[in-house]
Amino acid sequence: MPIKSFFRRTLKKNKPLFFVDNYEELKNLEAQISKTNIIGLDTEFDWRTTYFPKLSLIQIVANSKLFLVDCLTIDPRKVLKKYIENKHYLKVFHSVRSDATVLSKCMNIHAHNVFDIQIADQILSQSNIRSYGKIVKSFFGIELKKSETNSNWLKRPLTQNQIKYASDDVDFLIEIYSFQKKELGKIGLLEQAFIKSEEEAVLGNSSLKKLRLKRQKNSLSKKDQKIFLWREEMAEQENVPPTYIFKDKYIKHLSKIEIEDEFAKKKILKILGDSLTTENFMKRFL
Numbered sequence: 001m002p003i004k005s006f007f008r009r010t011l012k013k014n015k016p017l018f019f020v021d022n023y024e025e026l027k028n029l030e031a032q033i034s035k036t037n038i039i040g041l042d043t044e045f046d047w048r049t050t051y052f053p054k055l056s057l058i059q060i061v062a063n064s065k066l067f068l069v070d071c072l073t074i075d076p077r078k079v080l081k082k083y084i085e086n087k088h089y090l091k092v093f094h095s096v097r098s099d100a101t102v103l104s105k106c107m108n109i110h111a112h113n114v115f116d117i118q119i120a121d122q123i124l125s126q127s128n129i130r131s132y133g134k135i136v137k138s139f140f141g142i143e144l145k146k147s148e149t150n151s152n153w154l155k156r157p158l159t160q161n162q163i164k165y166a167s168d169d170v171d172f173l174i175e176i177y178s179f180q181k182k183e184l185g186k187i188g189l190l191e192q193a194f195i196k197s198e199e200e201a202v203l204g205n206s207s208l209k210k211l212r213l214k215r216q217k218n219s220l221s222k223k224d225q226k227i228f229l230w231r232e233e234m235a236e237q238e239n240v241p242p243t244y245i246f247k248d249k250y251i252k253h254l255s256k257i258e259i260e261d262e263f264a265k266k267k268i269l270k271i272l273g274d275s276l277t278t279e280n281f282m283k284r285f286l
Contacts, residue, residue: 015061017167021070030079032063038090039083040173041111043102044153044166051208051239055106056153059170066167072156077107087113092173094118094132096197100204101211110205116197117173120180123189123196136172139179144168209236216248223255223285230284234277246271259286 020029033039040061047053058069058076069076083089084103093099096116103109121135122128133144148165158166184190203211209232213225220228228251235242246254250271257264264286269278 015064015066015171017066019068019070021073023074026074026076026079029060029067032065033083036063037088038092038174040092040170041099042169043099045102046154049241051235051241052105053102054154055102057166059166061170061174066171068163068166072154077109081109084109084111089113090115092117092177094173097200097204100201104205105208111201114197114201115177115194116200117176117180119196119200120184120193123193124180124183132169135176139176140172221255224251227251227254227285
């Protein structure tokens with residue numbers, strides 16, 4: 001079936017929108033999730049000045065209804081954990097690794113049984129990774145406004161533009177999944193999409209230091225990796241970005257400093273900028 005015909009028939013416009021900022025609304029959300037076996041999810045967060053992300057919203061589409069869960073006002077983990085971790089419920093994401101990372105680090109919720117429409121889109125189109133906005137436009141001809149991507153998600157009240165942006169990010173997930181499922185099934189690649197989606201979720205559920213080391217491991221020596229993880233541990237303890245401790249470019253510089261160097265301490269201090277941290281580094285690595 002052509003994409004346009006499929007979506008004319010299946011797209012449910014004007015889904016009701018609920019802002020979940022109290023426990024009565026949370027009960028309503030749970031009631032709607034319990035009536036279905038598939039939900040779409042997304043998150044909005046701030047991750048600029050801390051080691052761990054600061055979760056603002058969890059957006060959910062369930063039973064043809066949209067929910068924005070205000071995580072600054074209520075703690076939804078008791079309700080959401082049992083569904084997001086339950087393998088009997090399918091969770092649809094776009095770029096699941098990012099959202100799985102945020103959910104696992106902020107809520108101790110580990111997503112299982114997931115489907116990533118970005119991965120499915122790449123398999124079907126045999127093209128480069130596409131943003132959610134581009135996928136939506138290719139299916140619906142709708143141009144999503146992305147001006148709120150870097151807005152302040154920790155400020156309340158949220159603006160109407162932020163609310164529209166956040167709800168748009170989950171509004172189309174289920175319909176896109178339904179189409180992709182049919183097309184992948186026709187060519188025998190549905191299972192591959194599920195496997196790759198689950199692999200991405202597993203990475204997101206991993207510790208941040210493991211995830212970050214994986215990205216750079218091939219370019220780092222064994223000593224470099226130990227220094228990298230030491231920096232991660234300090235950043236985690238202080239809840240600051242690792243680059244606040246020292247920048248990536250200095251890892252190899254620190255790795256090359258030897259105890260025999262009469263200027264070793266001075267060189268390390270210049271990079272780390274703190275005498276106690278310098279002493280700890282020297283005890284551990286020299």
